[in-house]
Amino acid sequence: MDNKAKPVIELKHVSKVYPNGTVGLKDVDLTINHGEFVVVVGLSGAGKSTLLRAINRLHDITEGDILIDGESITNAKGKELRMLRRDIGMIFQSFNLVKRASVLRNVLTGRVAYYPTIKTTFNLFTKEDKQRAYEALQRVDMAEKVYNRADELSGGQQQRVSIARVLTQAPKIILADEPVASLDPKTSHKVLDDLKKINTELGMTVLVNLHSVELAKEFGTRIIGIRAGEIVFDGPVSETSDEQIREIYAGQAEVE
Amino acid sequence: MEKSHLDSLPKKPLRPTKIALTVIMLVGLVVSTIATGADFGMFFANFGEFTVLFKEMAHPDWSYAYYVVDPLIETIKMAVLGTVIGSAVAFPFALLISRNIVKNKFVTGIFRFILNIVRTIPDLLLGAIFVAIVGIGPVAGIISLAVFTFGMVGKLFYEAIETIDEGPIEALTAAGANKFQIIQFAVFPQIQTYFISYTMYAFEINVRASTVLGYIGAGGIGMFLQRSLSLYRYDQTGLIVLVIFVVVLLIDHISNISREALIK
Ligand SMILES: Nc1ncnc2c1ncn2[C@@H]1O[C@H](COP(=O)(O)OP(=O)(O)O)[C@@H](O)[C@H]1O
């Protein structure tokens, strides 16, 4: 249990103002420890995606500092930034697979940051990595589709392939930005089950944006509420009342 | 049915800019006709000569066929080489001017400007320039076609690149991939069929262009076309035109079929 108390993501006074003046994040302080399964909830436009994209620096922040396992990503450049990103997998609402490529090839792309350019240019993925990709597909029950083209799959299947891609990347952290927003309830459960298993069995830290409170309570161990770029709630699911969650959403109406 | 309170569809408003443009174009046509001294009378007066030439061309010199085989092959070789070289250079260049790949507007701006300059030069002028530089022969033709292809497919390529789904780029970036890996794994799979299709399209055009290029000394069958005309051997001209016609048609057809198969 000792290791679990070690922070893996630390945000220190993080603010983000978009070039057009919109405030994405406002003085956010947040620490997430190894092995946590954190759910971020909040209305659409509250800043959930901005938070996740700040962590792996798909977006630059305008103030503050973000540490990944103790190392600052805020000013990292080139290879240093790529190595930090390699430790942070990401899952997207729109799956972001290469539709014309095979499932296997998509899953292998999770691995490219482990290779120098020369090797990837000639497609020199090692046998071990191909096996690793196949095992990741087995973990999400997609093994039989390994040679199908990605665009032949349903939305839920595509999202599971994208989870396999992240598994192949073998990161310490997984960021999932509304991974089930475009899926039906049954498929949503399957996808979140997969993420939960990855968290408990492989020990990867998971930070997932959800806008369904029911799912948040069912899967999360810790809930973070965000409103207008600010963290307005942070606590363990077991101690969170429905009333408190309603407040995360309700306050927004007053602000706007 | 009560519909009296509904307004009827109003007339489409006249667009002043449209009218102005039409007037400007008409005036421009008249002015340029006068300025260039185009003489329609002369055109019709010489019409008789045209029919004579056409009559002779209608009886091609079949025995000449043997001599046009080599220059014909040379023409096709010129087109192939020009297309391959031009497209190969155009691909990295197109990446450099795609705003979703290179975020620096200054860089994309400069290289787009260069591409646009190249595109304004007509193929015949390119031919003339390179005949002057490297001398008469197919090398001048190949370089001209390469530059011409570069301008043509460079634009088609970057427009294709700019329409791709950016999701995979985002995914690869987030996974720690570098620029080359992003291009190889997220961009290339999405555009490769367009890439091949546009290259084949360029080849079709280049086969036609290379027949004409020879006319100004850039190698291939065009040189024979020019010779037959200057010798008033319209029967030979007739044969050459016929051969070009058949070959262009054949290549267009094959290329079309394979492009359709590719897109599927
Ligand atoms: N690229 C951008 N440029 C300007 N404003 C943005 C951009 N992306 C998001 N925003 C704004 O930032 C705020 C937070 O957005 P986001 O993080 O996407 O919210 P959420 O994911 O919670 O729905 C919103 O007001 C949104 O309009």
Ligand SMILES: [Mg+2]
């Ligand atoms: Mg969002």
